Amino acid sequence: MTGRTQSRGGRPTMKDVAAHVGTSIKSVSRVLNGEPGVSADTTERILRAMADLGFRRNDLARGLRQSDRTGTVGLVLPQAATRYHDSLVRGLEEVARRHGSLVLTASSGTAAQERETLVSLCSRRVDGLVVVPAGTDHGFLQPEQAAGVPIVFVDRPPHGIDADLVLTDDAGGARRATSHLLEQGHRSIGVIGADAGIHTVAERLRGHREGLTEAGLAQRRNLLRPGCETAAQAAAACLSLFASPDPPTALFTLNNQCTIGAVRALHTLRRARSTALVGFDDFETADLLDPPVTVVAHDVGEIGRRAAALVFGRLEGTITGRSGSHVLPTSLTERGSGGIPPQR
Amino acid sequence: MTGRTQSRGGRPTMKDVAAHVGTSIKSVSRVLNGEPGVSADTTERILRAMADLGFRRNDLARGLRQSDRTGTVGLVLPQAATRYHDSLVRGLEEVARRHGSLVLTASSGTAAQERETLVSLCSRRVDGLVVVPAGTDHGFLQPEQAAGVPIVFVDRPPHGIDADLVLTDDAGGARRATSHLLEQGHRSIGVIGADAGIHTVAERLRGHREGLTEAGLAQRRNLLRPGCETAAQAAAACLSLFASPDPPTALFTLNNQCTIGAVRALHTLRRARSTALVGFDDFETADLLDPPVTVVAHDVGEIGRRAAALVFGRLEGTITGRSGSHVLPTSLTERGSGGIPPQR
DNA sequence: ATGAAAGCGCTAACAA
DNA sequence: TTGTTAGCGCTTTCAT
Numbered sequence: 001m002t003g004r005t006q007s008r009g010g011r012p013t014m015k016d017v018a019a020h021v022g023t024s025i026k027s028v029s030r031v032l033n034g035e036p037g038v039s040a041d042t043t044e045r046i047l048r049a050m051a052d053l054g055f056r057r058n059d060l061a062r063g064l065r066q067s068d069r070t071g072t073v074g075l076v077l078p079q080a081a082t083r084y085h086d087s088l089v090r091g092l093e094e095v096a097r098r099h100g101s102l103v104l105t106a107s108s109g110t111a112a113q114e115r116e117t118l119v120s121l122c123s124r125r126v127d128g129l130v131v132v133p134a135g136t137d138h139g140f141l142q143p144e145q146a147a148g149v150p151i152v153f154v155d156r157p158p159h160g161i162d163a164d165l166v167l168t169d170d171a172g173g174a175r176r177a178t179s180h181l182l183e184q185g186h187r188s189i190g191v192i193g194a195d196a197g198i199h200t201v202a203e204r205l206r207g208h209r210e211g212l213t214e215a216g217l218a219q220r221r222n223l224l225r226p227g228c229e230t231a232a233q234a235a236a237a238c239l240s241l242f243a244s245p246d247p248p249t250a251l252f253t254l255n256n257q258c259t260i261g262a263v264r265a266l267h268t269l270r271r272a273r274s275t276a277l278v279g280f281d282d283f284e285t286a287d288l289l290d291p292p293v294t295v296v297a298h299d300v301g302e303i304g305r306r307a308a309a310l311v312f313g314r315l316e317g318t319i320t321g322r323s324g325s326h327v328l329p330t331s332l333t334e335r336g337s338g339g340i341p342p343q344r
Numbered sequence: 345m346t347g348r349t350q351s352r353g354g355r356p357t358m359k360d361v362a363a364h365v366g367t368s369i370k371s372v373s374r375v376l377n378g379e380p381g382v383s384a385d386t387t388e389r390i391l392r393a394m395a396d397l398g399f400r401r402n403d404l405a406r407g408l409r410q411s412d413r414t415g416t417v418g419l420v421l422p423q424a425a426t427r428y429h430d431s432l433v434r435g436l437e438e439v440a441r442r443h444g445s446l447v448l449t450a451s452s453g454t455a456a457q458e459r460e461t462l463v464s465l466c467s468r469r470v471d472g473l474v475v476v477p478a479g480t481d482h483g484f485l486q487p488e489q490a491a492g493v494p495i496v497f498v499d500r501p502p503h504g505i506d507a508d509l510v511l512t513d514d515a516g517g518a519r520r521a522t523s524h525l526l527e528q529g530h531r532s533i534g535v536i537g538a539d540a541g542i543h544t545v546a547e548r549l550r551g552h553r554e555g556l557t558e559a560g561l562a563q564r565r566n567l568l569r570p571g572c573e574t575a576a577q578a579a580a581a582c583l584s585l586f587a588s589p590d591p592p593t594a595l596f597t598l599n600n601q602c603t604i605g606a607v608r609a610l611h612t613l614r615r616a617r618s619t620a621l622v623g624f625d626d627f628e629t630a631d632l633l634d635p636p637v638t639v640v641a642h643d644v645g646e647i648g649r650r651a652a653a654l655v656f657g658r659l660e661g662t663i664t665g666r667s668g669s670h671v672l673p674t675s676l677t678e679r680g681s682g683g684i685p686p687q688r
Numbered sequence: 689a690t691g692a693a694a695g696c697g698c699t700a701a702c703a704a
Numbered sequence: 705t706t707g708t709t710a711g712c713g714c715t716t717t718c719a720t
Contacts, residue, residue: 010491014713025713025714026691027689027691029715030690042689054487055487056467057713058714060404060714061696061714063696063714064405064696064715065714066714070468090423093423093451102465103451104449105449106447106449107437117446122400124414143398231628264631285633288604288633358698367707370707377699405699405712406699407698408711408714
């Protein structure tokens with residue numbers, strides 16, 4: 001007689017614990033949830049049995065019964081952006097932890113993978129969802145929203161669903177970057193960025209155009225290099241810009257991968273010191289490059305905290321009513337590369 | 345009459361779908377799981393009802409019944425290391441996706457948070473677990489392991505439990521880095537790293553000592569700067585090394601945060617071009633710094649794939665028997681900073 | 689202070 | 705082809 005009642009290979013259940021102690025399953029439940037009505041002696045023996053058996057409550061079953069909360073929030077990120085989202089994860093976790101919730105991060109990638117991931121998380125009954133959209137339609141999330149799962153989109157607006165939104169002032173930041181370059185006297189600014197179909201990219205391009213217009217200039221198509229998804233593609237785009245008969249005297253790169261690619265190309269061309277550069281998004285070694293890179297920075301951790309605040313606000317009823325958008329500001333961090341004057 | 349049977353605020357269940365169609369819940373289940381034995385007509389109507397109602401199967405309940413698999417693998421990372429673990433996540437996900445599993449990433453931080461996170465994931469019945477340990481004791485995971493949850497530790501060995509392990513050849517890489525510097529004629533190598541209590545750090549220090557010993561040198565205490573957890577601390581440590589009466593002619597930094605901090609300090613001291621430097625861990629802009637930074641690199645994606653292979657191998661019974669360790673190789677990526685000769 | 693019974697949403701086993 | 709019953713591990717009544 002070992003006293004072990006648990007089934008083969010499986011894990012001990014409350015029933016096993018109860019049997020082990022010789023009490024009812026309800027007493028075990030009471031101890032587990034800190035409810036009153038169990039004698040000190042019984043409590044003690046139950047706790048001991050749980051430790052001996054290596055009991056761990058099955059939260060799936062628990063959640064099944066008290067069908068309100070699972071204590072988890074899902075975060076879905078497109079693979080591409082992972083690096084940049086470190087701080088976002090941290091910001092979100094910081095708030096979630098205070099609310100006793102666990103953040104489960106999963107990645108999307110393609111639109112299909114995103115949908116699969118989101119549905120999986122919903123099937124696992126996360127209490128809330130924070131999504132950096134990868135796909136183009138999110139209408140399939142309507143049932144969850146209707147069932148009371150708060151969904152917050154970050155970075156770009158969703159389609160097919162009306163939900164809370166945390167954005168960055170992409171256009172404003174881009175306008176600022178552009179003006180900065182124009183102030184140094186540049187009249188020919190090359191732009192390197194990802195696919196213009198992406199909301200952030202479109203907004204940054206729009207801001208850039210606004211900056212040009214303000215100075216009485218027009219956007220020139222041959223200075224535009226969209227569609228760069230990797231640093232390598234950005235580097236190639238940069239080389240092609242300078243291979244043209246009328247190369248730019250300055251560059252504006254629309255995310256940090258593009259910035260890094262451009263710097264790499266400029267080094268190859270030995271033009272790093274003579275070409276002005278402003279990049280959108282800060283990155284860790286921006287101050288160590290030669291010359292140090294001026295960037296449009298934004299507080300990604302704050303985005304995470306705001307998204308979390310929205311999720312838990314809705315969950316706890318502090319926030320009610322229609323969904324809204326929150327736009328967070330950017331700032332220009334001048335480090336040198338943006339201050340280089342035009343050279344012929 | 346709207347035809348809606350679902351309970352207030354809750355989500356539609358299979359029962360609701362069945363009622364809506366006027367069939368039994370079992371037929372709904374059959375359609376959902378692609379089992380045969382449902383007429384085309386009924387199938388059609390059930391599918392329509394599911395779409396109309398926005399039905400989503402409750403995987404918690406499903407998992408409760410067929411208590412074998414939940415289709416999820418937990419990944420727990422210490423916050424500090426997030427950046428470096430991008431590729432790890434990707435490697436793991438790549439394999440998991442092929443096995444139809446979703447990777448849920450959560451972060452640890454302190455030992456207490458790590459335990460909480462791990463227990464939470466276990467309570468949610470993940471099928472397997474990949475852990476980059478933060479705490480010092482993992483004996484509390486024994487019940488899960490006994491219940492058949494494969495657990496793989498990455499980067500450093502666990503204590504209090506015997507589990508599969510995927511490591512990097514830290515000592516070998518460090519020895520190689522050290523030899524490289526010695527070959528340039530350096531006899532005084534400053535070492536900047538994180539807390540020596542961390543396994544990887546200890547191993548890298550050991551490898552460094554071996555390299556020195558091989559050349560007939562001894563480790564000098566005053567050249568050692570452990571305990572640097574951030575780039576800023578590493579920078580300060582670097583400054584202190586060069587403020588000593590007998591400064592080193594070369595540096596060996598034990599992770600990329602330390603490398604970045606050291607480069608920053610060397611720039612401040614205008615010593616970047618005259619001090620040899622080899623860093624452990626590669627990082628994105630290493631080739632863009634001045635001079636380009638020589639590093640000990642390793643394939644982090646491969647670590648993720650190996651860990652995943654172990655988890656699914658155990659899960660599917662392809663791998664059986666006692667747990668084992670896997671040590672992955674490193675390589676020296678020479679970019680310039682390591683080739684600088686000693687200067688007086 | 690303690691327990692028995694019902695039920696959460698689903699699937700497995702067995703009818704019909 | 706379809707439905708009925710039982711039960712996964714837990715919590716929630718409601719007794720005792």
